Amino acid sequence: MNDALTSPRLDTQAAVDAHLDALVRLDPRLAPVRARAGIVRPRITEAGFAGIARVICGQQLSVASANAIWSRFAQLPGAHDPRAYLTLSEAEVRATGFSGGKYRTVRVIAEAVVAGALDFSHLETLPAEAAVDYLTAHKGIGPWTAQVYLMFCAGHPDVFPAGDLALLKAVHWGLELEVRPTIKQMEAIAAGWAPHRSAAALLFWRYFAAIRDKEGIAL
The missing domain is CATH 1.10.340.30 (Hypothetical protein; domain 2)
Known part of the structure; x- marks a missing residue:
């Protein structure tokens, strides 16, 4: 297995790329999302x-x-x-x-x-x-604060902040869903992306930024 996939932290470009590769293999619907998003970089701040x-x-x-x-x-x-x-x-x-x-x-x-x-x-x-x-x-x-901390401060590889509005919008657009998913529906969708949910969140934030020409989260 790729060493970047077994790392406990999603804090390097190699780790992000490896998780995204595995994510797209797991869910091929994400291939065009990744293509539109461009380079998805690690986003780590002080813990x-x-x-x-x-x-x-x-x-x-x-x-x-x-x-x-x-x-x-x-x-x-x-x-x-x-x-x-x-x-x-x-x-x-x-x-x-x-x-x-x-x-x-x-x-x-x-x-x-x-x-x-x-x-x-x-x-x-x-x-x-x-x-x-x-x-x-x-x-x-709350859950959003905890999940965002785990992603961006702890570098956890399998977290998806389902309550984030930018992610809900991005998944709505990226997966061409008829309506924007609820938080519960988003949690269910993201469960299918485990153990790469943090990479999925980074991907959809980057996709949201590419579509809307702005960042989706203040970090």
Whole structure:
């Protein structure tokens, strides 16, 4: 078997290409999608507390807005460290552009890390479903946040954020479905792409960008 397929992380071009090759063999409908998408590159960012804080920062925002807010937030002293984050006031964090809800969610995460209830090293050893459950046990972290963290921070090779609107639109168009799939329907479709679901998500985000001339996610 290709070594890139057995790697626990989807964090190199070789790994992405190998998973996409296997994905298209598994579902030939994706061949024209891949051709239209062009090169699909790995998208890995910082893991741990800072990584999940950045995912939360980008929720429901355009790429430009999320990047601008993150740039301001990252300049706060200790913003990347959970203990230091707990010393920041809500006013300081919200002045960077964080909403009150996002401030509180990141605080819950910081408290969990400091208390030992959230261990990002342990998280990376878990299967995808268990890892999502581990993260969503913390207030404010929903499935999308957990799945996006696993993809882009942990490099997990078999995650598909079925609730992402750009993915729902891209799959609707790319598979020429009569209607846009619901989240449940999307989960069922993506189940057929295991164990290459992260590559499928990267492919459809790239396809969405190619069709709409913009990125589908703020990372």
